Each structure stands twice: as structure tokens, then as C-alpha cells.
Amino acid sequence: MRRIDALGFALGIFVAGGLAYALLQLIGLDDQKAGMWSQVLLVSGLLGWLVTYLVRAVGQKMTYHQQREQYEEAFLEKRLAELSPEELAKIQAEIEQERQSQL
Incomplete structure (x- = not known):
């Protein structure tokens, strides 16, 4: 992965977090709960990616x-x-x- 790709990926994650927060507020959650749930979604996604990375690294795939x-x-x-x-x-x-x- 090139450096510009990694930066674009990080920017995309940042934007996805903001969109999740805004969407949760539109659904009707208050600021604190929307922030908490958007963080839960982002951390869950990160942990899911980490598990797939470890499986590929250990399996040499x-x-x-x-x-x-x-x-x-x-x-x-x-x-x-x-x-x-x-x-x-x-x-x-x-x-x-x-x-x-x-x-």
C-alpha cells in the first residue's frame, strides 16, 4: 500500500465516523449516545479488520x-x-x- 493510499484510507475512516455520528443523531439519539455508538461501530470495524489481518499474516496469505x-x-x-x-x-x-x- 502506498502512503497516499494509507492517508486516503484514514481520511475515509474519519469521514465514516462523522457520517455515522450524524446519521445516529438524525435517527434521534442525543449527542452523547450518538458519539458512543459511532465509536463502538468504528472500534468494532477496527477489531474486525485486525482479526482478518492476523489470520492472513499467520496463514501467510x-x-x-x-x-x-x-x-x-x-x-x-x-x-x-x-x-x-x-x-x-x-x-x-x-x-x-x-x-x-x-x-
């Missing part, structure tokens, strides 16, 4: 992790395609030797 995995996969596929058949056979033989030594 973030965009950065996905992009890194795709890059590493493409890099290894390219390196594998560049190997000559002799080099590939040599690497496969080394892998088999390591497997045998681990057993």
Missing part, C-alpha cells in the same frame, strides 16, 4: 508472501530449464545419494 513464492518458483523453474541433461542427471544422482545416506 499476504500479498508479499504469495508474490515471493511465485518469484521463487519461477526462478527455480528457469534455472531447471537452463540445465543441460548431464547436469540434471548429476543433480538427480546426488539427490539419490543423499536419500540413501539418510535411510
